[in-house]
Amino acid sequence: MSTELSRTQAVRDAATSGIPAALADLGALVRIPSIAWPAFDQTQLQRSAEAVAALAEGTGVFDQVQVTSAAIPGTDEIGQPAVLATRAARNGRPTVLLYAHHDVQPMGDEALWETPPFEPTVRDGRLYGRGAADDKAGVMAHIAALRALREALGDDFDLGVALFIEGEEEYGSRSFAQFLSDNVDALRSDVIVVADSGNWDLNTPAVTVSLRGNARFTLTVRTLDHASHSGMFGGAVPDALMATVTLLATLWDADGAVAVEGMTEREGTTPEYSETTLRDEAGLPEGVQPIGRGTILSRIWNKPAITITGIDATSVAEASNTLAPSASVVISARVAPGQPAEDAYAALEAHLRSHAPFGAQLEFTDVDLGNGFLVDTSGWAVDAVREALHEGYGVEPIDIGVGGSIPFIADLVESFPEAQILVTGVEDPHTRAHSPNESLHLDTFRHAVLSEALLFEGLDARTV
Structure with a gap:
């Protein structure tokens, strides 16, 4: 591809055409009950990690792919298996570290599921199953975007890539800090993309700029x-x-x-968000009143x-x-x-x-x-991801806070203080992560994959 326009269009076409295969692979991952709680079959974590490693190998992007783990500090235990894959940057290009996790929450009360939790089921434009969104969709967003980049550009790209797919995020990331320490050189990067958050709604992408601890x-x-x-x-x-x-x-x-x-x-300003929207997204029945004071989003975010x-x-x-x-x-x-x-x-x-x-x-x-997290939004990478999300969704992204917590981000900041951290995701307000009938909105997934592929193409054109 000789021009910037043709490169971008090639990546766009590859990302779009690759969605059916990505969803099929996501379904295969959902079928693996990869729960890190000790009461569950721990061999499923190894099976899940090996499946993700095979997907990483299949992209043709990486110089090295391995399934590995780290010690849990203060114990005699070893953490759950993670996937680590690396590709060295060339010609002064940046390196991007891609994070997601392949472990999932327990199913909870199976009687509350409308379809079996580990049997991926599509209905009404959504894919249902435990981990269909949180966070195996994050895993597949990374894989599908890398496939698109490789298909469109062949070996003709210089972007460095490190892929870290954790196996115990839902169980407290107990070996996370040690894993970073053990693999600090392999994971060192200029930009970190954490695909474990959500969007404003079904159609509007978001960059998460604050998280509660x-x-x-x-x-x-x-x-x-x-x-x-x-x-x-x-x-x-x-x-x-x-x-x-x-x-x-x-x-x-x-x-x-x-x-x-x-x-x-x-203290912080928040976008307009009505009580009606809260009731719809949270499942709050009429007659049950919201709690707290101030704007609704200030109660959730700040x-x-x-x-x-x-x-x-x-x-x-x-x-x-x-x-x-x-x-x-x-x-x-x-x-x-x-x-x-x-x-x-x-x-x-x-x-x-x-x-x-x-x-x-x-x-x-x-x-x-x-600890919670506040993003420094002054860096060039935040502008780059906003542009990519705009191109991928066709809608201007907004900055959001999230009431939930991703504590390991503080470990990333400590280990890689110079890296710019971008928190994105494929979830929407109706995903029901951690709950029965967790689901992924299929159009949101398509847009997320396209956005991430366009982000990679833009990073590959940048020198650091």
Whole structure:
């Protein structure tokens, strides 16, 4: 291809024609139940990693492709298998590091799925299945864009590429920092594309410029040495669940906003977003009111949130007239961008200890912290990805914050401080990632692949 126009058109044509094969390969990946939780078949993680490695090999782009892993610091364990593939840059071109993950969330209650979670099913313009969006679609967006670049340009491109497909993101990325340390030279890059976020809506692409951090832990509340008869001692002795409910209620004020002193908010403007849209995208029924104060998106993007994601107490089926001696809850806090997760956790622990009712004994375990992320939008790579998204979707992209967390990005920043980090994705507000009936909007996937291929073509024309 002799002209810039013909190069770009060739990449565009290759990306478009490659979508059916990419979706077929995505379906094959979805069929692999690659769940990193120890209770599940861990051989499926190896099978999934090998499948991704074969796809990387098949692009014809890389000098080296391997399935590898790293130690989990502070333990005798080895992390889940990841795929690492590299191609050296030539003639002064930049190197781009492409990240996604091949592990998925557990299926949850299979009865809530309309079709089997690991049997990819297309209906109404969406592909359903666990991992169909989060994040095997991210994996395939990278693979399909690289295929398009290779098909359009042959070996006539000089862009350096490193591909890192993680195998334990949904399980906490426990070996992530060690993996970066072990492979720092192979992963060193000028631009990092993290394909694990979402878009504004079905038609409008987005660049994620802020992410909340997280502070997750298990709280155990104890009020008795042993269970006692609720009739004999009820009214004089506090049971653990009563104390737990009383304590948890202090975490929010009457509006449902976080009421923990020391958990901060970030000032920032947000786009228009109506309560009607919130109800549609979140599944909030009429009559149930939103919580918090300020604009809806400021509550999701810029303010802390606290959710109780699990409770261990006597089940309804086993309920008896007994005062429970202890109860445990999992508290998942989202931390405003800019506040260190360690500071937010310290504020939470101090709050809970100071508000413990009736002298209840508290124990904090399984603490997991991850910092939020704020993108420096002044770099040339942000302009490049905005242009590519505009070309790929036919709509101007917008900058968004995300209420969720991708804590490993802080590790990327620490390991590669000079790299420009671009957080993109293939999800939309109706994807239902982590939930039953997770799905991928097929047109969004097509646009995402085309955008990424055009980004690569543009980077290949740039010198650093």
